[in-house]
Amino acid sequence: MPIGRRRDELISARKVAGFTQEGLADVLHVDRSTVARWEAGDYVPLPYLWPKLASVLGRSRDELQALIGPSAVTREFSPDDSFEPVFTWLDRHAGWPLGRAREQVYASAAASSRNQPNPPRSVIAHALADYYAPPTSDHRPYVARCGQVEVTTTVLTRPAWLDLACSLTPAGEHTAFEGGRARPSAVVDERAAVRRLADAAASGIRITDVPLYRLLEVDPQPGGLRAKVGIASFVEYALGVDLLEHELIEYLASGRTARPGHMPLRDRQLPDVSAVLDLPGRLCAGGVLALTAIARPADPFRGDADFVLLVQKRSAQVVNTADRLSVIPKSFHGPLADRRADARIGVTLRRELEEELFGRTDVDRSAGDLRVADPMHPTRLSAPMRWLTEQPGRLRMECTGFGLNLVSGNYEFASLVAIEDEEFWPRFGGDVEANWEAAGLQQYSTLDGDLVTELIGDENWSNEGLFAFLQGVRRLAEIGGDRVRIPAVELGY
Template structure:
């Protein structure tokens, strides 16, 4: 029975399936390396060399008729499979130039070579090849499909994947007016309604340099997906900067203090591993929301159950704070009574996290700038993000600039609005309102509230509050417009973590806002 004239990765995989063997078993049976078998799955149209062709011929010839018949049936299913597009040499050369021009991508390639066990230069060639094949219009179409997957669908599918509440941890949900909503944020009653001031006496995360490498060896499938992410990042012009990133190792939040331990990682490590979970899930939902939870191989590997989510010491857990920002405004004949202006952003398509979704502002990754210990405070990141995202300090945006200042937040360097706030610490109220772990990507989320009670700030600097490149738009809401805020809560364009921070922030603002607020009553539950 002559079934194959020339073996490809696809037909080799069909033989493996007919023999009902795992990658390990098939590699052992043929006497070849596991990476070779994995490579056939990654590149089904690649033709093995002549010696491997003979090995596969021999393996098939030695099997019984039942396996040969199954193999023949599987070949019928693969006969019409699309061929892998040829690489345009000019396009590949252009891709190589783009790879060489971006030092942060270069760092990512070195990381990938090391962690995938590849010889130096392999990642560069792999990413260049994938970049040359990419069709930007297809990526833009995919971005459009992803944008149509709403917050509720994400929360529902993750609910099916992880199941109902076990123990004290469950998904954050809330009731307001006559409606309800739920998120993908895993939390517990002890982590909510903290109202913990974010100043040094209470903001006590400690930093260490001793955290171990969580991705000492990427398997071939994970390495391929990492290379694809880098190629797509270049093709779409997404900003990817290889800066240090705090990773959570231990956490114990309370109303009195935010205690815990953080180590450091690299942003690129997060971008090509845990951050891929979001795209995998949203693509599955856009294909078929009813079965999306059944086929998520990356999630099965990196974040398979709630125990792995809460075990932050033994996985890469990045994240950061995000805050509902409320600024007191005086009464106005045009606007009405005194209130707080609440700021909400629509995220840009050029960010890696929560692209094209609604979020509170500021929202940032928890990262050290120059002082590993002091910058570990959640409040340090929030103050920096306010400077960057709302007060226009481009030079502290580490996605566009190298940080050379010894103290970028020194009073002599900060913006005029921030300097005014820092002159009297009572002018800037910052609190952590809740903590959770986002099932979407495993991130830690410090929901926070920032309040400026002095009306003078808005009169002086209201016209200088402006979102940076991370936002596609900035919207304001009045704390006295309860009906409009209820509609805002119901908007399905929210990111899950953004909705979590909004709800917790509104609950706290209702307690402290006095006559300036008329907010919907919000009651949380853990499901």
């Protein structure tokens, strides 16, 4: 189909669906000029937008591709408008003329390594254990055993940081925002950053210039959590310490051994455990990830009453741990509308439940600027979240462990979301659906000890996801009663 006709067909499909360019842009959380450029044939939608665009236009994915045209899908690399602030940031940081970053990314597109295979999880864990050996003081990589399965992860932790059972409420958590503290200079390798952006744009990965919390101090203790956070830029993270993961994967894929002095990015930014533990002296971003466990009543097909455990496969569009298994929700810790109020871990966790499991697209920080003053106002909550918050005791949110991920130095607050009222599942089980960050969602019963043990040994896990899963299962065994029949998870300390 000629380009002009394809363009007319796409415009017609939009109008038939009842959208102006601005209206369609609002639904998709993109700029109006982006829609205009699609219809002009200048750009094509990034991969993560295709399912929703097809849905709102009332077309199948194949029909949408026919409208845009196969040649358009494979046309010359062209990131959408969401990358413009990222290009500007890199130009400013590198001291380049405005537009140089865009040119460099375009030039690097042909060499994109986005199809690079992921090494097994344990290979990454053991490589970093070797790089940072011997550990200092009582900090060790998290090790656990379930039945005959033993796993070592990249999460650096200590016994005092585990089994916290800390309620993520104002009574149990005291995470405070501290503004005005001096920030260390951004450490960015421009060449590696350009390659990262080329891979990201070609793969539909979302990198947006939004604020992100950085950890300044932390004191996790059983029953109580104290921390201080400052502010940073997600772009600074994505083009800085996040590149350490890509360097490591490339290094391992070439058959080399991860050794100090041979990995330039890691040697410069996280050369030893002391550097990992120096929170104020570096950009320590990270987040909250939780094992979600929902009580279900007895069922003639499933059997006795249990908890369903939700496990996601991460999509190819996420910034890190793409195509890996993880718990859900899993999120970067960052402010939504109020930097001070949003600093609490529990606030991020509630928001991510809404976004990643209950369908709230309006709290997705990667979609652009917010227009709502209070996105988590009670009147805006989803039906499942509103029901959970109507009565005390329906929603249990606890921090189960803390660690620092040696992959990129991220902080990880492992948590448990337990819905113990079995009325929830019959009411809202059909409303639980993962968002774009997940490529798939799997469920496991806490009565299936063999399947859960086999899952723990799966090499497709992300290291931090496995850490949160294991800590969540340990806590669930304490509070779940007869609903939980999983072999004990024992720590390797």
